[in-house]
Amino acid sequence: MKITKLLTSVATAGAILVSGAVSSSASAESTLETVKKRGHLRCQVGQPQPGFYNLDSKGNWYGSDVSICQAVAAAVFGDKTKLEIQSTTSAKRFIALAAGDSDMLSRTATWTLLRDSQLGIDFTTVNFYDGQGFMVRKDSGIKSAMDLKGAKVCVSTGTTTELNLADFSRTNNLNISPVTFEDKNVRNQTYVKGGCDAMTNDKSGLASNKAAFANPDEHMILPETISKEPLAPAVRHGDNQWADIVRWTVNVMIAAEENGVTSANVDDMRTNSKNPSVRRMLGAEGNLNEGLGLSKDWAYNIIKQVGNYGEVYEKYMGDGKLGIGIPRKGSQNALWTKGGLMYSPPFR
Numbered sequence: 001m002k003i004t005k006l007l008t009s010v011a012t013a014g015a016i017l018v019s020g021a022v023s024s025s026a027s028a029e030s031t032l033e034t035v036k037k038r039g040h041l042r043c044q045v046g047q048p049q050p051g052f053y054n055l056d057s058k059g060n061w062y063g064s065d066v067s068i069c070q071a072v073a074a075a076v077f078g079d080k081t082k083l084e085i086q087s088t089t090s091a092k093r094f095i096a097l098a099a100g101d102s103d104m105l106s107r108t109a110t111w112t113l114l115r116d117s118q119l120g121i122d123f124t125t126v127n128f129y130d131g132q133g134f135m136v137r138k139d140s141g142i143k144s145a146m147d148l149k150g151a152k153v154c155v156s157t158g159t160t161t162e163l164n165l166a167d168f169s170r171t172n173n174l175n176i177s178p179v180t181f182e183d184k185n186v187r188n189q190t191y192v193k194g195g196c197d198a199m200t201n202d203k204s205g206l207a208s209n210k211a212a213f214a215n216p217d218e219h220m221i222l223p224e225t226i227s228k229e230p231l232a233p234a235v236r237h238g239d240n241q242w243a244d245i246v247r248w249t250v251n252v253m254i255a256a257e258e259n260g261v262t263s264a265n266v267d268d269m270r271t272n273s274k275n276p277s278v279r280r281m282l283g284a285e286g287n288l289n290e291g292l293g294l295s296k297d298w299a300y301n302i303i304k305q306v307g308n309y310g311e312v313y314e315k316y317m318g319d320g321k322l323g324i325g326i327p328r329k330g331s332q333n334a335l336w337t338k339g340g341l342m343y344s345p346p347f348r
């Protein structure tokens with residue numbers, strides 16, 4: 001009988017209340033079995049915002065983090081639409097995942113030691129390297145984060161953002177007053193209406209928030225990056241096979257880009273590629289699918305239905321019609337072959 005911690009209250013990285021314990025036996029149904037029986041994947045994202053997770057006029061979700069949800073559904077069911085998206089605030093996300101409301105979380109969550117080891121969840125692999133920044137109104141005259149002495153700064157609660165802001169203020173003797181919000185829409189409105197001198201968030205989040213403002217040109221993101229925010233999909237602690245499925249789904253998207261496999265050419269690649277690694281990944285040879293408990297065409301389905309990492313980045317994070325214009329070239333989110341940090345372990 002294995003004992004796992006059940007968390008009833010989580011204050012991101014502050015006080016963690018661990019109440020009692022629940023037992024789970026080795027014979028308990030695996031997440032993969034539960035998901036298959038249910039007939040769809042439950043995937044948690046954040047409150048709608050451009051780039052990561054957003055809603056179209058028909059109520060359909062799209063975005064880079066939504067694409068990871070779709071990719072896991074494609075891997076498990078061969079159908080990216082076998083998916084229920086759940087939208088949760090930053091403050092509630094980890095409790096909801098640990099409690100079993102969703103099968104995975106794909107929503108701008110920073111991988112930290114405390115979250116990985118004390119909240120009943122596990123991070124899989126980084127799908128976006130970010131860092132925290134500040135946004136101000138252009139007419140404020142503020143040009144640097146060091147100008148924020150005594151400033152009121154709008155920030156979401158239950159985030160690393162809130163904690164980093166306190167560290168930054170203390171380290172630099174800035175005496176910043178945080179103004180905290182659970183609902184990011186109220187946070188944004190308060191900032192836009194002048195209730196705060198600045199707003200802080202992951203820089204990609206700031207670009208996303210700014211893109212959704214009525215007058216984005218009136219705002220600017222300050223040059224400083226005050227933290228490391230490796231954003232990674234997470235799963236509930238204790239089911240290694242399920243963690244492998246989510247981790248290798250992201251790896252497929254990265255490896256596909258590295259090897260020039262796209263949603264447009266994946267059929268041709270599966271039949272004609274001479275690259276052994278690509279052949280193994282696409283199930284044309286070998287049995288790499290078996291340990292994951294997935295069919296031979298799991299990776300093919302991900303790429304065919306969702307696309308590789310670069311395709312998804314361009315569409316939602318880059319200069320695509322729905323994108324939020326975050327340059328990838330020269331950034332940490334470029335492939336390792338182009339000087340970035342996006343790197344998949346080998347398909348063998």
Ligand SMILES: N[C@@H](CCC(=O)N[C@@H](CS)C(=O)NCC(=O)O)C(=O)O
Pocket residue numbers: 046047048088089090107108109110111156158159160161184201202204205206229231
């Ligand atoms: N990466 C940070 C920030 C989390 C976060 O989701 N921040 C932004 C998104 S970039 C936000 O506006 N969150 C509100 C929401 O989506 O509900 C963390 O993991 O704590």
